C-alpha cells in the first residue's frame with residue numbers, strides 16, 4: 001500500500017518511523033510519503049491560509065495548495081482511484097470497520113486540516129472521504145492522520161506478527177477484548193483467574209468469550225446490538241445478567 005500525507009508539519013510524523021509501522025515500511029509492505037503543503041504554494045511567503053469570506057475569527061486553509069499537492073502525487077504514483085481523506089471534526093466517525101475498508105485500498109492520500117478549517121472546495125472537489133477520529137477538536141489534523149494510518153496499516157497482512165492476534169482484537173468481531181494476564185500468578189493480592197492456569201483450552205476459550213461479553217455489556221452495551229452473537233453468546237449473556245443481579 002502507498003500512503004501520502006499532506007501537512008504543514010511534516011516533522012510531526014516521526015511516530016510513523018517507529019516500532020511496528022517502522023518495520024512495515026522497512027519491509028516494503030507500506031510506502032509512506034510525507035509532503036509539505038507549503039511546497040505547493042506559488043507565492044514568496046508560501047502562504048497556505050487566508051481570511052474567511054463573510055468574516056469571523058480565525059483563518060481558512062486555501063484550496064490551491066491542496067489541489068496542487070494531490071495532482072503532483074497522482075502524477076508520480078499513477079495509481080487508480082486513490083482514497084483522498086480530509087481529516088476534520090465534521091467527518092464520518094472513524095472506527096474499525098472503516099479501518100478495515102481502507103486497509104483493502106492500494107493508495108491513501110491524507111490531507112491534514114488546520115486553523116478554523118479548510119476551504120470547502122477541498123471537500124467538494126478533491127477529497128473522496130472526510131473522517132473525524134472523535135467528537136473533540138484537535139489543533140490540527142496531524143494526530144488524526146497518524147491515528148488513521150496506524151489503525152489501517154496494522155490490518156495489512158504481514159504487518160502484525162500473528163494474524164490471529166489481529167483477528168481477536170477488540171472490535172474485530174464487534175466486541176471488546178477479554179482481560180489479559182501474564183506472570184506472576186499473584187501480584188499485590190490480585191490473582192490470575194484459575195482457569196487461565198488450568199491448561200484446559202476449551203475452558204479458557206469459554207472464559208475469554210464470556211469475559212469479552214461481560215466487558216462489552218458493562219462498558220459498551222451499544223456494541224452488543226450490532227455484534228454477531230451466537231447461541232452460546234446469548235447463553236453467556238443470560239448468565240452474566242443473572243450474576244450481576246445476584247451481586248446487587
Ligand code: ADE
Nearest residue numbers: 087088132133137138144
Ligand atoms: N482535526 C481537528 N479535530 C479533528 C478530529 N476530531 N478528527 C479529525 N481531524 C480533526
